[in-house]
Amino acid sequence: MGAQTNNLPWRSMWVIGASSGIGQALAELGAKRGLDVVASARRREPLEQMAESYSNLTALPLDVSDPASVSAAVDTLGVDNFPELIVFCAGTYVPGGLEVLNYESAEHHFKVNYLGAVATLDAIVPVLKKRARGHVAIVSSLTAYRGLPKAAVYGPTKAALLSLCETIKPDFDKLGLDLSVVNPGFVRTPMTDKNEFKMPFLMETEEAAEATLDGLAKKQFEVTFPAPLVRRLRFLRLLPYSLYFKAIGRISQ
Numbered sequence: 022m023g024a025q026t027n028n029l030p031w032r033s034m035w036v037i038g039a040s041s042g043i044g045q046a047l048a049e050l051g052a053k054r055g056l057d058v059v060a061s062a063r064r065r066e067p068l069e070q071m072a073e074s075y076s077n078l079t080a081l082p083l084d085v086s087d088p089a090s091v092s093a094a095v096d097t098l099g100v101d102n103f104p105e106l107i108v109f110c111a112g113t114y115v116p117g118g119l120e121v122l123n124y125e126s127a128e129h130h131f132k133v134n135y136l137g138a139v140a141t142l143d144a145i146v147p148v149l150k151k152r153a154r155g156h157v158a159i160v161s162s163l164t165a166y167r168g169l170p171k172a173a174v175y176g177p178t179k180a181a182l183l184s185l186c187e188t189i190k191p192d193f194d195k196l197g198l199d200l201s202v203v204n205p206g207f208v209r210t211p212m213t214d215k216n217e218f219k220m221p222f223l224m225e226t227e228e229a230a231e232a233t234l235d236g237l238a239k240k241q242f243e244v245t246f247p248a249p250l251v252r253r254l255r256f257l258r259l260l261p262y263s264l265y266f267k268a269i270g271r272i273s274q
């Protein structure tokens with residue numbers, strides 16, 4: 022498939038976590054809108070299928086839970102042609118509360134969702150500094166706002182990502198680099214197919230990818246959607262614990 026000319030602020034994008042779901046839709050949207058796209062994840066086959074469909078998309082398999090694998094991918098890309106927008110979208114999720122909480126699962130979630138992002142930053146920031154430009158986007162979640170039901174293992178990893186982004190944003194500013202955090206609500210993907218509860222304001226991956234790319238193009242620090250769910254969760258974030266747990270108790274019944 023050919024690319025359209027783009028009116029986006031970057032010429033190239035690296036999507037990490039691009040073999041399914043939001044990341045895959047984002048990689049395809051970027052390719053359609055004319056960006057040179059590098060698509061990464063562990064599974065080679067879906068990445069190579071996309072590369073066959075878009076002449077401006079390249080597959081670069083990696084495992085974010087292995088920092089050496091991330092560094093090797095960064096070395097492969099090289100400084101001169103390093104992508105201008107890097108979206109860390111890799112993630113893993115087991116739904117549930119206390120009944121699913123155990124050390125092994127929490128360690129795995131942190132290794133992928135949080136330390137995977139740290140390994141990525143560790144490897145790419147020196148390159149972005151050398152080049153003195155670049156935009157990094159980390160996909161967290163609206164679950165990062167407050168502890169939510171069914172997210173005992175996953176939620177803390179997303180809260181950690183949001184805290185990390187808030188903490189390092191001024192450092193990015195000083196370096197003249199852009200940093201964004203993407204906080205989606207519910208999007209229909211293999212990840213959320215596991216949910217047995219009703220997901221309010223569920224979006225399709227294409228809509229989520231459009232909202233992500235458009236928000237990032239405006240260089241927003243926080244890109245978040247869908248608006249009705251965002252409004253509700255922002256309100257819940259303001260409540261004192263006594264009212265918050267009452268509200269959450271009603272929602273989760």
Ligand SMILES: NC(=O)c1ccc[n+]([C@@H]2O[C@H](COP(=O)([O-])OP(=O)(O)OC[C@H]3O[C@@H](n4cnc5c(N)ncnc54)[C@H](OP(=O)(O)O)[C@@H]3O)[C@@H](O)[C@H]2O)c1
Binds near residue numbers: 111114208209210
């Ligand atoms: N769907 C939602 O409602 C929702 C809401 C809020 C936030 N999010 C976040 O959005 C991101 C994408 O999720 P999704 O819903 O699109 O789920 P998904 O379809 O399951 O996609 C997850 C992606 O992460 C990749 N990944 C997992 N472990 C990896 C590893 N060790 N190394 C490299 N890549 C790895 C997967 O590829 P491989 O398995 O091939 O490695 C896949 O491409 C996640 O960070 C998720 O937490 C999703």
